[in-house]
Amino acid sequence: MTRSVDPATLLPADDERLGVMAKFFRALGEPARLRLLEFLLDGEHSVSDCVExxxxxxxxxxxxxxxxxxxxxxxARREGRRTYYRATDPRVAELVTLAHTLTTENHAALATCEKIDSFESDN
Amino acid sequence: MTRSVDPATLLPADDERLGVMAKFFRALGEPARLRLLEFLLDGEHSVSDCVExxxxxxxxxxxxxxxxxxxxxxxARREGRRTYYRATDPRVAELVTLAHTLTTENHAALATCEKIDSFESDN
DNA sequence: TCATTATATCCGCATAGGAGAATATGTGAT
DNA sequence: ATCACATATTCTCCTATGCGGATATAATGA
Known part of the structure; x- marks a missing residue:
């Protein structure tokens, strides 16, 4: 039952787990989505509210x-022609808070990290 | 001192904060880096260990x-010609654990999310 | 100094995925 | 049924970024 454990040939199951987790994190790897998430942690809002x-x-x-x-x-919750979105799970808030704390502490280094380019504008 | 609060013209400071947080999350939005991080949460390893x-x-x-x-x-810690990396902050482990829990619960939906493409291989 | 080993950086290539515009779909009102 | 509004989907364009391979840099030893 034990299968190849050659480090470089990792278990497919692990591959999938990591792929899914990566997706999960990447969803927050975008300023726009982060802003939306924070907005929705704050309460329920329609799509048009979000657009604005x-x-x-x-x-x-x-x-x-x-x-x-x-x-x-x-x-999401549909009501009439509108769809209302909200972030309900407190653990999501926890995740965001944790990240906020960690990034604040490491702001300097992160800001200069060029491996990932959010937008190194000139500010 | 209060400046424009036109929702669409958000505070630059907030822009930067979100940009940095996005970077932070995007770093984990890659299966390879996630695997490396878990490896380094497990203990200190050299670059060549990681490569393997x-x-x-x-x-x-x-x-x-x-x-x-x-x-x-x-x-990172350099020792001779080698560089050893390790994840020390327990909050990082917490972050990963939290994400692991949330993704496990939502595995089904996440797996089918096509907005983000980790690798929708044929499994 | 020169060789060897371990890391880091650079380069070109390919692709994921974000952006707006246009359009399709769904839903309540007339 | 038709219209208007709210949202979802599709399209093309373009940039960020992952990848390997080549090369530069650092550190130790002869």
């Missing part, structure tokens, strides 16, 4: 929200 | 490790 809040096109915002929902960060 | 562990090119692994270090997930 982040200032992106309606289509893009809709996609971002769907992404957050797929990842389990927020839940 | 993840099975990617030495250069790539070095970059991934530098990225994790810049983001504050791991620390």
């Amino acid at each position: 809040h982040v200032g992106l096109s309606q289509g893009r915002v809709s996609t971002h929200l769907a992404c957050l929902a797929d990842c389990g960060y927020v839940t | 562990h993840v099975g990617l090119s030495q250069g790539r692994v070095s970059t991934h490790l530098a990225c994790l270090a810049d983001c504050g997930y791991v620390t």
Whole structure:
């Protein structure tokens, strides 16, 4: 039953687990989605509210929200022609808070990390 | 002192905070880096150990490790010609654990999320 | 100094995925 | 049924970033 454990040929199951986790994190690896998530942690909002809040096109915002929902960060509720999104799970808030704390502490180093380019604008 | 609060024209400071947090999360939005981080949570390892562990090119692994270090997930320690990396902050372990729990619960939905493509291989 | 080993950096290539615009779909009102 | 509004989906474009391979740099030893 034991299968190859050649380090470089890792278990497929682990591959999948890591792939899923990576997706999960990548969902928050976008300023726009992070802003949306924080907005939705703050309370329930419709898509149009979100559009106004982040200032992106309606289509893009809709996609971002769907992404957050797929990842389990927020839940959607349809009411009439509107869809309301909200972040309910307190552990999500916990995750964001934890990240906020860690990034604040490490702000300097992170800001200069060029391996990942959020937007190294000139500020 | 209060400045424009037009929702779509958000505070630059907030822009930067979100940009940095996004970077922080994006660092974990990659299966390879996630695998490396878990490996380093487990104990201290040299770059070559890591190369063997993840099975990617030495250069790539070095970059991934530098990225994790810049983001504050791991620390580097040079000893002779080798560099040893390790994840020390327990809050990092907490972050990973939390994500692991949440993704496990939501595995099904996440696996089908096509907004983000980790690798939707045919499994 | 020169050789060897361990890391780090650079380069070109390929692709994931974000952006807006246009369009489709769903839903309540007339 | 038709219209108007709210959201979702599709399209093309373009950039960020992962990858390997080559090379530069650092550190130890002869």
